[in-house]
Amino acid sequence: MVPDAGRQARRGGFAGRLVRSEYFVLLLCALYALAAYPFVPVLFSAEVAGNMIADMSPLLIVAVGQTFVLVIAGIDLSITAVIALSAVVGASIMTQAGGYLPGNGGVLPAILAMLGVGGAVGLLNGLSVTRLNMPPFLVTLATRMFFAGLAIWYTTFHTTSSSIADLPPLFTGLYDFVVLTLPIGESVLTLPLLPVLIAVIVVIGAHVTLSRTMLGRWIYAVGANRRTARVSGIPVESTIILAFTICGVCAALTGILMSSRLQTGSPILGENVLLDVIGAVVIGGTSLFGGKGKIVWTLSGVLFLVLLDTTLKLLGASLFLIFIIKGAVILAAATLDTLRNRIFVEH
Amino acid sequence: MSEARPLLSVSGLAKSFFGVRVLHGVDFDVFPGEALGLVGENGSGKSTCVNIIGGVLKPDAGEMSLNGAPYHPLSPKGAASAGIAFIHQELNLFGNLSIEENLFIERLPKHRMLPLIDRRAVRARAVQLLREVELDLPPTTPVARLSQGERQLIEIAKAISMNAKVVIFDEPTTSLTRHEVDRLFTIIARLKARGIGMIYISHALDDVMAVCERITVLRDGAVLGGGPRDEFSLARIISLMVGRAIDTIYPERMVPPRADPVLRVEGLAQPGVAKDITFDIKEGEVVGLGGLMGSGRSELARMIFGLDAFSRGRIIVGDKVLANPTPREAIDAGMAFLTEDRRGEGLLMDFSIAENTILAALGRFARAAGMLEWRKVVTESKTMAGRVHLSTDRVVETRAKHLSGGNQQKIVIGKWLMRMPKLFILDEPTRGIDVGAKQEVYRIINALVEAGSAVLLISSEIEELMGLSDRILTIYRGELTGSFARAAFDREILMGAVTRPPRAEAG
Numbered sequence: 001m002v003p004d005a006g007r008q009a010r011r012g013g014f015a016g017r018l019v020r021s022e023y024f025v026l027l028l029c030a031l032y033a034l035a036a037y038p039f040v041p042v043l044f045s046a047e048v049a050g051n052m053i054a055d056m057s058p059l060l061i062v063a064v065g066q067t068f069v070l071v072i073a074g075i076d077l078s079i080t081a082v083i084a085l086s087a088v089v090g091a092s093i094m095t096q097a098g099g100y101l102p103g104n105g106g107v108l109p110a111i112l113a114m115l116g117v118g119g120a121v122g123l124l125n126g127l128s129v130t131r132l133n134m135p136p137f138l139v140t141l142a143t144r145m146f147f148a149g150l151a152i153w154y155t156t157f158h159t160t161s162s163s164i165a166d167l168p169p170l171f172t173g174l175y176d177f178v179v180l181t182l183p184i185g186e187s188v189l190t191l192p193l194l195p196v197l198i199a200v201i202v203v204i205g206a207h208v209t210l211s212r213t214m215l216g217r218w219i220y221a222v223g224a225n226r227r228t229a230r231v232s233g234i235p236v237e238s239t240i241i242l243a244f245t246i247c248g249v250c251a252a253l254t255g256i257l258m259s260s261r262l263q264t265g266s267p268i269l270g271e272n273v274l275l276d277v278i279g280a281v282v283i284g285g286t287s288l289f290g291g292k293g294k295i296v297w298t299l300s301g302v303l304f305l306v307l308l309d310t311t312l313k314l315l316g317a318s319l320f321l322i323f324i325i326k327g328a329v330i331l332a333a334a335t336l337d338t339l340r341n342r343i344f345v346e347h
Numbered sequence: 348m349s350e351a352r353p354l355l356s357v358s359g360l361a362k363s364f365f366g367v368r369v370l371h372g373v374d375f376d377v378f379p380g381e382a383l384g385l386v387g388e389n390g391s392g393k394s395t396c397v398n399i400i401g402g403v404l405k406p407d408a409g410e411m412s413l414n415g416a417p418y419h420p421l422s423p424k425g426a427a428s429a430g431i432a433f434i435h436q437e438l439n440l441f442g443n444l445s446i447e448e449n450l451f452i453e454r455l456p457k458h459r460m461l462p463l464i465d466r467r468a469v470r471a472r473a474v475q476l477l478r479e480v481e482l483d484l485p486p487t488t489p490v491a492r493l494s495q496g497e498r499q500l501i502e503i504a505k506a507i508s509m510n511a512k513v514v515i516f517d518e519p520t521t522s523l524t525r526h527e528v529d530r531l532f533t534i535i536a537r538l539k540a541r542g543i544g545m546i547y548i549s550h551a552l553d554d555v556m557a558v559c560e561r562i563t564v565l566r567d568g569a570v571l572g573g574g575p576r577d578e579f580s581l582a583r584i585i586s587l588m589v590g591r592a593i594d595t596i597y598p599e600r601m602v603p604p605r606a607d608p609v610l611r612v613e614g615l616a617q618p619g620v621a622k623d624i625t626f627d628i629k630e631g632e633v634v635g636l637g638g639l640m641g642s643g644r645s646e647l648a649r650m651i652f653g654l655d656a657f658s659r660g661r662i663i664v665g666d667k668v669l670a671n672p673t674p675r676e677a678i679d680a681g682m683a684f685l686t687e688d689r690r691g692e693g694l695l696m697d698f699s700i701a702e703n704t705i706l707a708a709l710g711r712f713a714r715a716a717g718m719l720e721w722r723k724v725v726t727e728s729k730t731m732a733g734r735v736h737l738s739t740d741r742v743v744e745t746r747a748k749h750l751s752g753g754n755q756q757k758i759v760i761g762k763w764l765m766r767m768p769k770l771f772i773l774d775e776p777t778r779g780i781d782v783g784a785k786q787e788v789y790r791i792i793n794a795l796v797e798a799g800s801a802v803l804l805i806s807s808e809i810e811e812l813m814g815l816s817d818r819i820l821t822i823y824r825g826e827l828t829g830s831f832a833r834a835a836f837d838r839e840i841l842m843g844a845v846t847r848p849p850r851a852e853a854g
Contacts, residue, residue, distance in 0.1 A: 233678035
């Protein structure tokens with residue numbers, strides 16, 4: 001029919017294709033880096049690049065988890081509490097200062113316990129959302145406060161200081177297990193390979209799950225229209241619970257990497273990353289209303305945020321200025337997303 | 348017919364979307380005190396026409412005049428202030444506000460001295476308007492509590508209050524009960540008496556013939572015929588609309604029902620919704636379920652499919668007993684369900700045709716570890732698009748929301764055909780779709796039934812039930828009131844059975 005054909009046609013042209021492209025944010029990253037180069041030439045040095053990639057890894061893992069929850073039209077505010085709680089639980093098990101299983105032998109049980117904490121909190125979030133029919137924002141706001149408080153309380157039973165230190169060398173060495181050192185020109189690229197490898201595995205696994213598997217279809221369908229998904233025989237509740245659980249486990253994984261890097265189990269670990277994570281996912285183009293989002297987008301969003309952070313720090317911007325600029329960029333990204341949908345995709 | 352000057356005159360209206368012309372110089376006139384019936388299939392350009400008149404779209408070419416003066420609305424607001432009222436199919440009222448607040452939402456009268464709303468003026472005017480549309484409700488009633496028909500009357504009252512000269516009705520009767528339709532027609536007659544002109548768009552051609560003084564038939568964006576109603580017969584309108592004569596709307600089925608029941612419903616009950624419902628459907632049989640809105644017909648279907656709970660009874664599909672079904676179990680047992688809410692429950696509007704088509708049969712495309720075979724997804728979606736005669740085979744590129752209602756419905760049907768259902772429950776499968784698409788839906792139903800599947804068909808159109816069913820069950824307030832074999836189909840008797848409780852009929 002005629003109008004069908006008409007409405008299908010999208011506005012073409014180079015600009016249109018560019019703005020709609022999967023890699024639009026990646027392109028923005030490149031443009032931004034080029035624009036920043038004259039002011040901070042070190043941005044392109046191997047040392048800074050290595051630092052950026054290292055900084056990205058933990059953030060990326062937790063952002064990937066958040067993407068799952070955002071796609072099912074949820075939001076998980078509890079991720080920072082998960083990072084903190086898993087850090088102190090893990091540390092309490094393996095710390096050489098009175099842990100349950102002190103020393104290197106306790107590292108594996110500790111890591112499993114940390115992942116378990118993440119999974120359990122995620123499961124609790126998912127169950128509350130589906131069984132009690134509460135909005136994800138409210139549920140995870142509550143669990144965030146509860147578990148963040150619990151993390152601090154739990155710490156007081158194991159140490160008199162503010163964090164659980166004295167972690168076994170096997171664990172603290174994890175982050176720097178294999179470090180790639182590569183002199184490039186005058187600068188040296190130092191890259192801890194293990195966290196980068198873990199991040200790459202998580203990203204690829206998540207990408208394949210969302211784009212290629214049946215579970216991925218379920219997740220998108222549930223996020224786009226829960227009622228249609230239900231009528232079509234998709235296990236809506238299990239899908240939601242699973243998405244929150246994946247998010248929790250990803251946050252715990254980030255908790256492991258961050259604790260290993262800081263060599264301590266801190267109950268305020270990751271306190272500031274929540275808005276960075278949600279911001280990065282949204283900058284990438286994932287919708288807060290569900291049904292729309294990709295891991296590639298999240299990757300671009302995280303890269304952009306880290307790039308922004310790094311350049312501003314190199315420029316010597318103060319913390320509050322960094323916050324102001326990040327806020328403006330996230331707002332601009334959200335506006336841009338609305339605009340590009342309206343101008344280039346709709347009629 | 349009146350020889351008066353036209354109230355609204357449209358000539359040479361043209362419009363293209365992305366280089367595709369959807370209107371090729373459309374002309375028509377609306378006279379004071381008359382209704383113009385604008386009919387045509389989905390995609391024939393009716394909506395584009397009225398959207399231009401209503402200021403939603405701008406025409407590429409063409410002239411419009413209102414009361415003799417050139418009329419070029421820049422926005423819906425401009426159209427409204429010029430005297431065009433648009434009563435949309437999906438009504439634009441605020442459920443959380445009261446009737447009176449909705450009536451005056453755009454221009455709530457202000458208090459003389461204080462920057463507040465003059466509640467007393469609002470009340471007085473609202474009472475008067477409600478009387479004009481025969482709605483006997485306090486103006487403080489929240490709109491959320493009103494039925495679809497009552498909400499429509501509020502929209503009409505709003506049009507009256509704004510001194511509309513031309514009122515556009517887009518499919519006004521689709522979600523109304525017969526009683527509400529009659530009331531609507533009375534009010535339309537009253538609007539005519541006030542000299543208001545109307546544009547009346549509907550797929551219900553009987554209604555168009557009953558209400559309109561003039562008829563204009565559109566096909567593919569051009570006027571195929573126009574003039575006084577007396578020059579048209581139903582058959583002529585249909586043949587103009589679809590470009591060919593349709594002699595039998597309901598195609599014959601060659602294969603009679605078999606003896607084995609596919610579905611048995613035993614003693615299904617849920618307080619306030621269903622009372623001890625027992626029936627069966629056999630292989631190769633179409634069972635029609637007739638009832639008024641709110642009679643429990645859709646609720647019954649939802650219970651059978653596991654979407655709503657029931658307190659007693661059981662459902663048997665083939666040899667599987669479902670005591671407490673979920674949609675997933677119902678689907679695994681061989682059921683499929685096309686709900687009455689196509690957009691809200693049938694489709695993922697933002698997703699492609701292919702993504703929608705595979706949604707209920709994902710397992711078919713999964714290999715190890717749940718990995719989907721995309722190539723198979725695309726080829727099978729294309730095959731399905733062909734099978735249901737979709738207007739496009741660009742199944743990956745085209746999103747559901749960019750298709751017309753008829754094509755959207757075909758996607759939903761295709762999604763379920765992917766599973767080859769043993770029992771297909773169809774709730775209002777042809778609501779809001781045009782004659783051509785309707786016939787295709789009927790053809791698909793028949794092919795499925797001839798292959799041995801069973802169908803439970805729910806429809807507000809008695810003709811449709813009579814044309815397709817082997818047997819019709821009637822339901823009234825959650826109770827089955829009759830079962831009629833094809834030989835015993837009679838419009839009057841069926842109408843009686845759906846509008847009366849069983850005891851009244853006996854007594």
